[in-house]
Amino acid sequence: MTRDYSDEKMTLRLLKHAQFQGFNKWFGIELLGAGNGQVEVEVAVRPELTQHHGYVHGGCVSSLADTAAAWAAATAAKTDVVTSNFTFHFLAPAKGSHIRAHARTLKCGRRQATVEVQVFVRLEDGSEKLCGAGIATIAVLGKLAA
Amino acid sequence: MTRDYSDEKMTLRLLKHAQFQGFNKWFGIELLGAGNGQVEVEVAVRPELTQHHGYVHGGCVSSLADTAAAWAAATAAKTDVVTSNFTFHFLAPAKGSHIRAHARTLKCGRRQATVEVQVFVRLEDGSEKLCGAGIATIAVLGKLAA
Amino acid sequence: MTRDYSDEKMTLRLLKHAQFQGFNKWFGIELLGAGNGQVEVEVAVRPELTQHHGYVHGGCVSSLADTAAAWAAATAAKTDVVTSNFTFHFLAPAKGSHIRAHARTLKCGRRQATVEVQVFVRLEDGSEKLCGAGIATIAVLGKLAA
Amino acid sequence: MTRDYSDEKMTLRLLKHAQFQGFNKWFGIELLGAGNGQVEVEVAVRPELTQHHGYVHGGCVSSLADTAAAWAAATAAKTDVVTSNFTFHFLAPAKGSHIRAHARTLKCGRRQATVEVQVFVRLEDGSEKLCGAGIATIAVLGKLAA
Numbered sequence: 395m396t397r398d399y400s401d402e403k404m405t406l407r408l409l410k411h412a413q414f415q416g417f418n419k420w421f422g423i424e425l426l427g428a429g430n431g432q433v434e435v436e437v438a439v440r441p442e443l444t445q446h447h448g449y450v451h452g453g454c455v456s457s458l459a460d461t462a463a464a465w466a467a468a469t470a471a472k473t474d475v476v477t478s479n480f481t482f483h484f485l486a487p488a489k490g491s492h493i494r495a496h497a498r499t500l501k502c503g504r505r506q507a508t509v510e511v512q513v514f515v516r517l518e519d520g521s522e523k524l525c526g527a528g529i530a531t532i533a534v535l536g537k538l539a540a
Numbered sequence: 541m542t543r544d545y546s547d548e549k550m551t552l553r554l555l556k557h558a559q560f561q562g563f564n565k566w567f568g569i570e571l572l573g574a575g576n577g578q579v580e581v582e583v584a585v586r587p588e589l590t591q592h593h594g595y596v597h598g599g600c601v602s603s604l605a606d607t608a609a610a611w612a613a614a615t616a617a618k619t620d621v622v623t624s625n626f627t628f629h630f631l632a633p634a635k636g637s638h639i640r641a642h643a644r645t646l647k648c649g650r651r652q653a654t655v656e657v658q659v660f661v662r663l664e665d666g667s668e669k670l671c672g673a674g675i676a677t678i679a680v681l682g683k684l685a686a
Numbered sequence: 687m688t689r690d691y692s693d694e695k696m697t698l699r700l701l702k703h704a705q706f707q708g709f710n711k712w713f714g715i716e717l718l719g720a721g722n723g724q725v726e727v728e729v730a731v732r733p734e735l736t737q738h739h740g741y742v743h744g745g746c747v748s749s750l751a752d753t754a755a756a757w758a759a760a761t762a763a764k765t766d767v768v769t770s771n772f773t774f775h776f777l778a779p780a781k782g783s784h785i786r787a788h789a790r791t792l793k794c795g796r797r798q799a800t801v802e803v804q805v806f807v808r809l810e811d812g813s814e815k816l817c818g819a820g821i822a823t824i825a826v827l828g829k830l831a832a
Numbered sequence: 833m834t835r836d837y838s839d840e841k842m843t844l845r846l847l848k849h850a851q852f853q854g855f856n857k858w859f860g861i862e863l864l865g866a867g868n869g870q871v872e873v874e875v876a877v878r879p880e881l882t883q884h885h886g887y888v889h890g891g892c893v894s895s896l897a898d899t900a901a902a903w904a905a906a907t908a909a910k911t912d913v914v915t916s917n918f919t920f921h922f923l924a925p926a927k928g929s930h931i932r933a934h935a936r937t938l939k940c941g942r943r944q945a946t947v948e949v950q951v952f953v954r955l956e957d958g959s960e961k962l963c964g965a966g967i968a969t970i971a972v973l974g975k976l977a978a
Contacts, residue, residue, distance in 0.1 A: 704884055708883055708884070709881055709883060709889035709892055710883070710889070711880075713891075733854055734857075735854065736854035737850075737853065737856070739914075744898055744902075745855060745898050746891075746895070748894060748895070748898065748918075749895060750891075752890055752894065753891060769890045769922055770922060771919065771921040772919070772920060774918060776916060776917065
């Protein structure tokens with residue numbers, strides 16, 4: 395997969411509007427790159443993100459996936475967006491130091507975008523393991539966030 | 541829909557094992573009732589749960605739905621469970637004082653349960669509005685959480 | 687669930703435009719009722735609809751669900767529609783004489799509708815069993831089919 | 833994506849057990865290749881597969897995707913399988929001479945496999961266009977089909 399993260403303007407917009415507000419601020423999403431319909435984001439695991447087995451809570455894994463998908467669509471549509479629906483499949487326990495989501499826009503139309511996303515967990519030895527995958531429909535709102 | 545929340549034992553188990561740990565503790569999930577393959581849970585909205593439009597972040601809405609679905613399956617399977625996959629459709633902005641999820645087990649087999657879930661937002665006037673709906677597959681682990 | 691199938695005009699439109707064309711004609715979909723955002727459709731099982739275990743092929747079960755969802759949205763939107771995405775969970779083998787889908791519109795907006803659907807198989811003794819459930823997003827095209 | 837279709841034994845098994853029965857026989861699925869958790873299948877478009885706009889019916893597009901996903905899981909699990917659930921997003925009208933599905937197993941465990949699938953339509957000029965994408969959970973039955 396070719397990754398072109400040269401869209402600095404959209405990256406800055408995402409940083410400004412979405413990354414430091416409300417849930418995302420608490421969640422601690424770090425934007426690794428954005429552009430060309432793709433986004434990579436990462437979160438450092440801490441106790442508040444875990445569930446009763448000590449893994450990252452599924453809600454956190456899928457929230458990261460959802461956010462990555464929406465931001466990926468935003469880089470393609472270049473307008474404000476909201477998630478319309480998404481499906482997420484958990485593939486392995488998310489036990490590690492970080493979770494990283496990579497979202498890729500499959501198609502971006504005038505009214506909606508379809509985005510696929512994969513989430514990886516970084517293990518103690520630094521290697522990564524696929525821990526979930528999904529697909530989302532993102533509604534294109536047709537205007538920029540204020 | 542008949543709601544039978546007489547399964548006190550499972551309710552207590554959920555309270556003990558899941559409600560007060562990690563993400564769920566931070567999230568502030570309140571268990572309104574559990575039993576008979578159904579669960580109702582609620583969260584009071586606060587700024588850390590919102591996104592850039594001031595609504596509850598989609599990741600929080602779907603996390604509540606996911607948790608409700610898993611707990612509903614737990615009351616049916618009477619063992620520990622984990623979410624295998626879920627699909628969630630956002631139907632209206634979650635702008636209000638509380639979000640409430642109602643999950644209902646459609647089928648619970650030996651290896652997995654399928655659960656449907658709806659999420660409602662409580663408006664200023666106390667009325668509720670459907671803001672999302674989904675369906676989940678919950679893996680039945682066949683043993684109780686420690 | 688209240689079932690109001692009094693929308694005769696939409697029923698006739700569905701009969702004219704969709705029920706007797708291409709795949710639907712071959713599939714043999716019978717419209718049992720339509721109106722108020724809901725649709726019930728049925729198909730008589732025959733060998734060409736089965737898979738290698740003798741059950742109705744999953745593709746046929748989900749096709750019936752998909753069609754029911756789209757038609758339900760059409761009765762709500764009163765315009766032409768197409769399926770945008772759908773999720774379907776298989777709950778039991780569809781082994782019987784007929785499969786029946788009941789779709790119910792959860793929300794119908796200007797651009798899309800969200801519809802939940804359940805499929806039942808009619809057993810030898812005439813009773814019905816839930817064999818699948820799903821949720822779909824249907825795009826509202828804003829015009830009537832020619 | 834590396835495509836290794838060297839698993840002749842599984843290909844022959846699929847040909848024998850699944851390709852020439854019931855719905856699949858009518859549908860006319862041609863197995864292009866199978867092995868290494870991946871499968872490619874194709875169907876030639878004919879009038880019985882279309883809907884009221886003349887495109888391939890969504891139920892046929894998603895049936896091909898579902899079948900490809902199940903067969904891909906079968907090549908990974910090397911046992912009989914059935915679809916547990918799947919999600920499919922329609923990306924473009926399937927108007928062309930053939931539709932082709934390419935399914936790839938993301939993870940295959942002891943009890944289930946998760947498979948992603950893309951469907952392409954072949955246009956008049958011979959080029960292909962992505963017309964849908966999805967993700968499926970396939971239950972691993974742990975035994976071979978008779």
